[in-house]
Amino acid sequence: xxxxxxxxxxxxxxxxxxxxxxxxxxxxxxxxxxxxxxxxxxxxxxxxxxxxxxxxxxxxxxxxxxxxxxxxxxxxxxxxxxxxxxxxxxxxxxxxxxxxxxxxxxxxxxxxxxxxxxxxxxxxxxxxxxxxxxxxxxxxx
Amino acid sequence: xxxxxxxxxxxxxxxxxxxxxxxxxxxxxxxxxxxxxxxxxxxxxxxxxxxxxxxxxxxxxxxxxxxxxxxxxxxxxxxxxxxxxxxxxxxxxxxxxxxxxxxxxxxxxxxxxxxxxxxxxxxxxxxxxxxxxxxxxxxxxxxxxxxxxxxxxxxxxxxxxxxxx
Numbered sequence: 001x002x003x004x005x006x007x008x009x010x011x012x013x014x015x016x017x018x019x020x021x022x023x024x025x026x027x028x029x030x031x032x033x034x035x036x037x038x039x040x041x042x043x044x045x046x047x048x049x050x051x052x053x054x055x056x057x058x059x060x061x062x063x064x065x066x067x068x069x070x071x072x073x074x075x076x077x078x079x080x081x082x083x084x085x086x087x088x089x090x091x092x093x094x095x096x097x098x099x100x101x102x103x104x105x106x107x108x109x110x111x112x113x114x115x116x117x118x119x120x121x122x123x124x125x126x127x128x129x130x131x132x133x134x135x136x137x138x139x140x141x
Numbered sequence: 142x143x144x145x146x147x148x149x150x151x152x153x154x155x156x157x158x159x160x161x162x163x164x165x166x167x168x169x170x171x172x173x174x175x176x177x178x179x180x181x182x183x184x185x186x187x188x189x190x191x192x193x194x195x196x197x198x199x200x201x202x203x204x205x206x207x208x209x210x211x212x213x214x215x216x217x218x219x220x221x222x223x224x225x226x227x228x229x230x231x232x233x234x235x236x237x238x239x240x241x242x243x244x245x246x247x248x249x250x251x252x253x254x255x256x257x258x259x260x261x262x263x264x265x266x267x268x269x270x271x272x273x274x275x276x277x278x279x280x281x282x283x284x285x286x287x288x289x290x291x292x293x294x295x296x297x298x299x300x301x302x303x304x305x306x
Contacts, residue, residue, distance in 0.1 A: 014247050014267075015166050023162075026176070027154045030183040034150070 146190075154183055157200060160268040161207045167251055167263030168211040178214050182207045197277055204270075204278035208260055215256060250300035258293035265290050 019025075161182060166175040185206050193202050251259055260279065264270040265286075272290075276283045 015163065015172075017172055023155075023158050026158060026179065027151065030154055030180060030187075031147070031151060033180070033184055034147075034187045 150187060150190075153186075153199065153203070157203055158183075160200075161203060163267035164204060164260065164263040165207050165211050167267065168208075168256060168259045169214055170248075170252060174214060174218075178207070178210045181214075182210045185210065198274070201274050201278045204264060204274075205280075208279060211260070212256070246301060246304060247297070249304070250297040253300055254293050254296055258289055258296070261286055261289045262293040262297070266294075 158179065162175060162179055165178045165182070166172070169175050169178055182203070186203055189206070193199070197205075251262065254262060257279075261275060264275045264278065265272070270278075272283050272286050275290075276286045279286070281289075
């Protein structure tokens with residue numbers, strides 16, 4: 001086999017650092033050891049290991065809890081950040097394609113500065129709603 | 142009964158120790174470790190005799206124990222190395238290594254293989270085990286064994302080609 005070209009003749013030369021009579025000595029040692037009872041695991045050692053593992057888990061939980069409790073968030077909350085943003089004034093609003101200013105309904109009249117992100121039915125004037133329904137044929141009910 | 146059992150076991154130790162040693166040595170790489178693992182293998186085999194159902198050949202069963210013992214030994218070594226922050230390659234520096242010795246070159250080439258490749262190579266090359274038996278001992282598909290062995294041989298051949306002396 002071509003693959004074995006470089007491996008030929010090396011099989012017997014490998015691991016040749018064995019002490020003389022190694023296998024005979026090994027057999028004797030093994031036969032002596034099989035007469036001895038199996039070494040049972042020390043229950044005290046096992047208990048200690050379990051206690052150490054439990055202590056480690058408790059320590060990790062403690063560190064985690066301390067981190068959560070003491071470290072304040074470095075980034076401001078999303079809502080706070082947006083509530084501080086100034087509302088656009090009329091001049092900065094871009095007009096729509098038909099030339100009607102985007103703020104036809106005068107959002108500033110109905111949407112309070114602090115509640116910019118939440119528009120409820122109470123914020124919309126009844127006349128604005130009626131005007132919208134009359135102007136849109138699709139809503140003909 | 143006990144005596145006949147012991148005699149039978151002694152015969153097994155006599156017959157299979159050299160082959161098991163070669164397999165273990167090719168996995169753990171040094172004599173001291175191989176000696177420990179081989180002794181543990183025989184002790185495990187003795188105490189697990191009742192678990193041997195005779196479905197496979199005794200040799201395959203022994204190879205399986207040896208493979209598991211060697212893996213366990215390597216895992217322990219790895220943990221020890223992590224805690225002691227020692228370097229595996231530094232541990233292996235051996236003054237007696239002569240690059241002119243063909244056996245040593247092969248040993249060095251084996252060091253470059255993965256643990257699985259070493260196990261498969263050890264069984265197949267040193268012990269002439271059939272692919273089927275290797276697959277049974279390592280609980281892998283025959284195709285996998287063939288592929289792993291082919292890769293191992295290729296790596297060793299490449300190493301020897303690069304380091305002819």
